[in-house]
Amino acid sequence: xxxxxxxxxxxxxxxxxxxxxxxxxxxxxxxxxxxxxxxxxxxxxxxxxxxxxxxxxxxxxxxxxxxxxxxxxxxxxxxxxxxxxxxxxxxxxxxxxxxxxxxxxxxxxxxxxxxxxxxxxxxxxxxxxxxxxxxxxxxxxxxxxxxxxxxxxxxxxxxxxxxxxxxxxxxxxxxxxxxxxxxxxxxxxxxxxxxx
Amino acid sequence: xxxxxxxxxxxxxxxxxxxxxxxxxxxxxxxxxxxxxxxxxxxxxxxxxxxxxxxxxxxxxxxxxxxxxxxxxxxxx
Numbered sequence: 001x002x003x004x005x006x007x008x009x010x011x012x013x014x015x016x017x018x019x020x021x022x023x024x025x026x027x028x029x030x031x032x033x034x035x036x037x038x039x040x041x042x043x044x045x046x047x048x049x050x051x052x053x054x055x056x057x058x059x060x061x062x063x064x065x066x067x068x069x070x071x072x073x074x075x076x077x078x079x080x081x082x083x084x085x086x087x088x089x090x091x092x093x094x095x096x097x098x099x100x101x102x103x104x105x106x107x108x109x110x111x112x113x114x115x116x117x118x119x120x121x122x123x124x125x126x127x128x129x130x131x132x133x134x135x136x137x138x139x140x141x142x143x144x145x146x147x148x149x150x151x152x153x154x155x156x157x158x159x160x161x162x163x164x165x166x167x168x169x170x171x172x173x174x175x176x177x178x179x180x181x182x183x184x185x186x187x188x189x190x191x192x193x194x195x196x
Numbered sequence: 197x198x199x200x201x202x203x204x205x206x207x208x209x210x211x212x213x214x215x216x217x218x219x220x221x222x223x224x225x226x227x228x229x230x231x232x233x234x235x236x237x238x239x240x241x242x243x244x245x246x247x248x249x250x251x252x253x254x255x256x257x258x259x260x261x262x263x264x265x266x267x268x269x270x271x272x273x
């Protein structure tokens with residue numbers, strides 16, 4: 001709708017029809033604004049991958065967001081859960097399938113494999129050597145920093161049950177396990193949400 | 197509001213996100229209006245520190261570079 005020309009210092013006259021149109025537009029805008037989801041200054045990451053080259057960016061981004069004063073949370077599901085298993089916890093699960101899964105996915109960020117360039121463990125060793133040379137913090141150190149900075153680390157209840165991981169198998173200081181709906185609620189109000 | 201540096205954070209040698217993490221930790225114990233000095237060698241800090249300031253709402257007062265050493269002055273909001 002074209003508005004009447006407006007010059008500084010001059011009176012603007014609206015006929016009643018245009019006045020009504022304007023009022024309706026304002027009401028429509030107000031209704032849209034009221035229904036919009038209010039986003040928080042918040043980062044939420046769904047940590048699906050437990051590999052070194054996934055868990056590393058996950059922990060870097062979550063930590064940096066918290067260091068920037070943002071709310072920051074990470075929801076660990078599927079292979080991501082193995083990255084928050086306590087170091088030293090070996091075989092987990094109640095049956096042979098879960099036990100085999102844990103044998104194939106040694107727990108803790110320290111033991112995370114590379115998705116490519118793994119070379120039976122030589123790849124991660126090289127990566128970590130390079131990280132030390134460049135003084136890049138490793139994922140296990142970043143997880144500790146994340147906790148120190150108030151990043152909320154949240155395990156997924158359903159995948160914990162599926163993979164046979166108990167609360168005691170996972171790191172200390174995690175949030176209570178949650179489900180998909182709570183994860184969506186986390187993402188819904190986050191200005192930035194990622195799936196890594 | 198302080199015009200002298202109250203805290204110096206020496207993050208020289210550390211890579212992303214080390215300098216920002218050190219800065220955030222130092223900021224926790226600082227008061228509003230305090231002037232903090234961040235020393236870094238990570239070239240990524242040239243873009244990262246201004247971005248951090250924008251997100252966190254703290255003021256980047258000054259940024260300078262000398263022979264690959266970066267120095268940032270940050271005022272806590």
